[in-house]
Amino acid sequence: MRTPNLSLLIATVGALSIATPALADQWNLATPYGDASFHTKNTKQFAEDVAEATDGELTINVHSGGSLISHAEIKPSVRRGTVQAGEIFLSTLSNESPIYEVDTLPGLAGSYQDAYDLWQASKPIITELFAKEGLMPLYAVPWPSQGIYTDFELTDTSQFEGLRVRAPNINTQRFVENLGGIPTQTEEADIPTAFSTGRVDAMITSVSTGNSMSAWDYVSHYNDANLWLPKNIVFVNKRAFDRLDDATRKAVLDAAAKAEQRGWQMSKDDGAKSAEALASHGVTISQPSDELKQQLQAAGQQLFEDWQARAGDQAKQLVERYRARQAQSAQ
Secondary structure (H helix, E strand, C coil): CCCCCHHHHHHHHHHHHHHCCCCCEEEEEECCCCCCCHHHHHHHHHHHHHHHHCCCCEEEEEECCCCCCCHHHHHHHHHHCCCCEEEEEHHHHCCCCHHHHHHHCCCCCCCHHHHHHHHHHHHHHHHHHHHCCCEEEEEEEECCCCEEEECCCCCCHHHHCCCEEECCCHHHHHHHHHCCCEEECCCHHHHHHHHHCCCCCEEEECHHHHHHCCHHHCCCEEECCCCCCCEEEEEEEHHHHHCCCHHHHHHHHHHHHHHHHHHHHHHHHHHHHHHHHHHHCCCEEECCCHHHHHHHHHHHHHHHHHHHHHHHHHHHHHHHHHHHHHHHHHC
């Protein structure tokens, strides 16, 4: 039996170890939004930016349209580490803390500047809440302001009486109830079916959702009530993030900062484009009358007061920070 040449064996193993590169990291990122959504386009660009900045050492696979995990399961799955990252509609977490409802309080922040100031004021608390579950926010991007879709001209809140209204989060549900309507929880992808089967008569959502869901097929009017600008948040499992080397972590954070800035502009652009699309398909777009505006504000003020009572000192601190930032922005 020939004895193997030990020197040759060592040389061969050494050459293989040099020739074999370190294995690249791969993350899965789950989002409930379809490929046509500007949010998903932004998230995919974020993934591309990370891959480019790390020379492919970190690849983020974006699974859109709830294809990997349903909306409700995304945060628990990221927390467990089943997937490394996710994107959700932030206010769906309102059952965990009233803080998550802050961007769906009618009248609190009705412009992009106000919405940005509100995000900056609430971000430290939200980051702290996420950290307790081993999660870390990467960036947040708003939807255009929320309005009211109906198949009639909306002139008075009494028209909500008995109306089944799509309400995607608890605060919208409370708002609809305050107006006398019947809130119905429906995921974005199910909107056409909900209308066609009679489960929903109207909806409160953005021009972007109305455009992507072809709202003209089942409603005729959009009242641009400018109620609030809710956000999506993209976040990561902290353990997965901490396992990255320093350079890769920096690349992820830099790409996230770019995604947030880009996403806010994409939201503005998509809002303008979607409003044009609605009008071109025959949807009548109107502003609320002074009377309707006052009625909506009254319902919103009731929500705000209830929220403050439930959220306690955290809410007070958040609102104080927000008002201070508002004053600075106005200068």
